[in-house]
Amino acid sequence: MSYNSIYLTVKYDLVGYMHDTELDRMMEDLVPVLEDLEMWQEGDIGEEQYRETVTEFKSKWFKRRKCDIEALVNEEFEKKKEELLKELEYMGNVD
Structure with a gap:
């Protein structure tokens, strides 16, 4: 095959x-x-x-266990948080 x-x-x-x-x-x-x-x-x-x-x-x-899923959620949350904070850095101190 x-x-x-x-x-x-x-x-x-x-x-x-x-x-x-x-x-x-x-x-x-x-x-x-x-x-x-x-x-x-x-x-x-x-x-x-x-x-x-x-x-x-x-x-x-x-x-899979609940703690595995929670770890995945936390990991993805941290990635997104870092991405968004990086975008804010590019904006500078705009009020």
């Missing part, structure tokens, strides 16, 4: 375009899984490496 480099499609057409921060991150983390799947099926890597990549993905995304 040919996967036609589907990992590149996900990487360039889905990552950053899901209109949801958590889904964008999940798609980004899915790219290595899809790449390893294709490489394994083409004989470029062994099944063990593919399974390790799958395990890493699953352990991150299939056992």
